[in-house]
Amino acid sequence: MSQQNHNSRPQEEEIDLREELEKYSKHWPWFVLGVLICVFIAFAYLRVTTPSYHTIASIIIKDEESKSPSSEMAAFADLGLLGGMGTNSIENEIGILKSKRMMTSVVKALNLNITYYDDDAIKSSELYRDSPYFVQVLKPDEKKLSEFSSEGANQFLLTNVSEEGFELVNKETGEVFKGKFGQPLEIPFADIIVVENSDFIPLEEGVPNVGLRFSNIEPVVLKYREKLQLNLTDKNSSLIELGMDDEVKAKAQDILNQLIFEYNREAIEDKNLVARNTADFIDERLQIINQELDSVETGKENFKEANRLTDIEAEAEMFIENASDYNKREQEIATQLELANTMIDYLKSGSQSDLLPANLGIEEQSVNASIEEYNNLVLERNRILAGSTEKNPVVVRLNSQIDQIRDNVLHSFERLRANLRVSQQELERQGSVINSKISAVPAKERQYRGIERQQNIKESLYLFLLQKREENSLSLAVTAPKAKIVDRAYSSVAPVSPKPKIILLAALILGLLIPFLVIYLKNLLSNTVKSREDMEKVTKEIPIVGEIPSVARKENEMILHNDRSVLAEAFRILHTNLQYLIVNTAEKERGNTIFVTSTVKGEGKTLVSFNLALTLANTNKKVLIIGADLRNPQLQRFEEDARLYNGVSDYLANDDLRLGDLIRQSKHHKNLNLLPSGNIPPNPSELWRRTKTGEMFKELEAMYDYIIVDTAPSLVVTDTFLINKWADITLYVVRAGYTEKKLLNFAADAKNDGKLHDVSFVLNDVKWANFGYGNKYGYAYGEEKKSFLQKLRNKAAFW
Structure with missing residues (x-):
């Protein structure tokens, strides 16, 4: 008996399922009607909806070549105290590309806050480049424009165009503004100039009545920031894909291309900022060295005239030949010591946010590496601050790193100065031995040699700074963009939305689902x-x-x-x-x-x-x-x-x-x-x-x-x-x-x-x-x- 009951259960469940289906199948006309209505609505939606296309561009962010760190910085790195101090993080670059400041520059450059559309068309579509006229805004009043936008009075119709001019009609208030092409026209919230599009090709129907819609920059920036898509193609690469969906292909392409241009322009300005600061520092030092060199040469001339000297060096030719190597080394050490003293003074007196002069000829490579690393961090911090505040965790971390490296650079220069002074004392000791051998040389010769040594030091430093100034000017002129364009913006041929197959499938499902839910709820709630x-x-x-x-x-x-x-x-x-x-x-x-x-x-x-x-x-x-x-x-x-x-x-x-x-x-x-x-x-x-x-x-x-x-x-x-x-x-x-x-x-x-x-x-x-x-x-x-x-x-x- 139990076996018989067990065998009958699947049959009962099948009968129950059939009965449940019959509850709905007997209302089949409602399902047919629901499908027909939903499919009709879907076709109407596809008919009136403007298709949207996907636009793509791709770039490669160039990595900065990493220099070999100084011995002191390497010791810190080995201890794990300088982790995460890289200055070229891809995530940071993506953040900059998607920043509000960058998109604001794009909107202003392309005048995206002005929309052109065909007012005669049944389905109003944006003209963009195909507009027969363009508008240039001279003096916008954002506050008044916000008031007009809230009241719907920011839309105008450009009509009654003739050789004498045109009429600009406010579609909300009906107010008419008469103007001429190329001449300023005052409207309630701005002064504008309307110009003809030289690239416009008239259609068979003639020139359409152009509708204009003025918008504040802020909402337009937010709109396109939300549309912007940034994807890193691979976590180990620096290839970034930029994407955007929009109804107008040309507009999306222009936005992505302009965004890449603005990013490169800003990156070049950042790089040139270091070169300009270095140039200012070199010019300042050249002016000081030039004055000192003039003073030494004038003193030498006065000494010769006072003592009626002509060729004193001939008398001590043999001694000078023996001491020439020591003098050359002494000049080099004096030059390095002068540079070290100058940089120490600059570090102690300058602001912590100032960039340090680079490529001055310091022979100590570890010091040069520290200067370059310091400048990169300062530039990174300044770029992030442009779209953020001092309280940003990334800015706080960079400030801490900048202070640490600045202290390291200062300590490195102080150690370098101490080493140079030791070397200078050693050379002076050895020079005293040579001086003892030429003690027979008259005191005037010794005095003259000291004057000439000062002249040679100042002259070599002057020539060295002139050379560095030319090198810096060359680097300023040939600065390369940071983002290399792999593919310029291009749009898909087929629209990405709306998708007819998905819309029709959804309509079919909805047409079946609505009667089903109505019948189900009716049966559920019915007593x-x-x-x-x-x-x-x-x-x-x-x-x-x-x-x-x-x-x-x-x-x-x-x-x-x-x-x-x-x-x-x-x-x-x-x-x-x-x-x-x-x-x-x-x-x-x-x-x-x-x-x-x-x-x-x-x-x-x-x-x-x-x-x-x-x-x-x-x-x-x-x-x-x-x-x-x-x-x-x-x-x-x-x-x-x-x-x-x-x-x-x-x-x-x-x-x-x-x-x-x-x-x-x-x-x-x-x-x-x-x-x-x-x-x-x-x-x-x-x-x-x-x-x-x-x-x-x-x-x-x-x-x-x-x-x-x-x-x-x-x-x-x-x-x-x-x-x-x-x-x-x-x-x-x-x-x-x-x-x-x-x-x-x-x-x-x-x-x-x-x-x-x-x-x-x-x-x-x-x-x-x-x-x-x-x-x-x-x-x-x-x-x-x-x-x-x-x-x-x-x-x-x-x-």
Whole structure:
């Protein structure tokens, strides 16, 4: 047994899945309509949306050649104290390329805050380079422009163009400004000049009316910064790909190319800044050395004139030849010492943010490397400060590194000066030995040699600085750009958005999803009975013997003779099912009494009662319909005069009345009679409790084959419970879309408690989509086949 249950579970799950799908498949016209509407909207969107294209450019950031660090800096690096001090970080360069300052330069250079568009076109498209006229802004007032933009008064129409001039019309206020090409024109927020585009080629339609839109620079910069895409192609390379999506290919190309140009221009200015500072330093030193050299030469000339000397050197030629090597070395050391003293003074007196002179001829390579590293860090810090503040963590870190390296450079020069002084003392000691050998030379010669030595030192330093100035000027003239262009900006041929396939696929999915969600939510939030499946899920102990389809307002809700409508077929099925429920029908001498009741008012008891009576009458059976709802009679809906006659209430209250005198012949069928409700009594329940009630039903059963009793709602009053013992069958009417599911439990409880017996459900007012097991097997016998539009209208009506 357990094995059998186990095997049946997959089948049950499959049936449940099928039932869930059928809940939606029966509403297929809504899915078709949803798809058609969404696809139509998608086509309209693709029609009116301006396509956007992807533009790409690529550059390589050149790496600075790293110099060999000084011994002191190498020692710090070995200890790990100078990590992350590189000055050419790719991340920093990407940050500079995407900075607001850089994009501001691009927007100003290309005048992107002015938009040109064709005002005559149905879909307004930007002209950009294809505009027949361009505008140059001379004196913009950003504050006033913001006010005009907020009011929508920043758009103008350039029209009525002639040889004499043009008219500029404010599209919001209608104000007209007349001007001439090439001449300044004052508008509320700027002075502008309108010029003709010499490259414009007129179209067949002629020159269009050009619309102009002025915008503040700030929002335009933010707009294109958001559009800008910067990607590092590989983490180990310095190749950067710049991208941008825009509706105008030429504009995106110009923006990317101009951005690269602005980046290179700024990088060149940074590099030239070091060279200019070095040039200023050399010029300053040349001026000082020139004055000192003039003073020494003047002193030499005065000494010779005072002592009447001509060629003193000839007398000490041999001694000078021996001392020439020492003098040469002494001159070199004196030059280096002078440079070291000068740099020490410069370091101590200059600002910590100043660049240090480079390539002055210092022989100590470690000192030169430290100077270059210091200058690179200062330039990096200044570039970042241009778009940031002193509190930026990167700036703080660079300041710390700059201070550290500046101190190292100062200590290196002090050590160099100390070493040079030691070397100078050693040379002086050795020179004293030579001087002792030429002691015979007159004192005038020794004095003259000292003057000449000073002259040679100053002269060599002067020539050295002249050489360095020329080298620095050459480097200033041939500075190369930092970003090498690999590919100039180019745009894709096919648009990147909107993508028709994706839009149409999304429309298709949305067209299916919206009806699905609506149906799902409707079923989820609904608490009323919709179909027989809903009833079977709530209560299974009461069978469902009939489903009555919904009747439109303009349709007849009463079946006719030889009626072949869906309504008539539904009652014939109900009649057939009743034959299986009537027990011992053949053995019973009297007629069958069928009670028709419901939970609350308005569920269709009278409609079911009357049509069931007509269906039975069509089988040549004698049928009587009784209006047993004494509180709220409804038979007059089908028999107009039913309320005018005496009936059940009068018979139960008056013992003098005969039952046969109260029965009326129905106007709708010869086999159908009517026993109206009669006058509305004050105490219906008391009347039903009389013994005369049972006598009435017995007498009627002897007269008719079927007695259909239209009773009162069971939940509202107790009348039906009082007389239900006289019923052979109780038909409990449930109205689809009206009766709450929880009320079905009331019928089950009434049956279990014995208040109602032989109860069967009749589902009334079933929508066509839910009729006949979800309309899967149902059909209209003899009914003309409806078109798709007719079915769609019916679906909408039943929705």
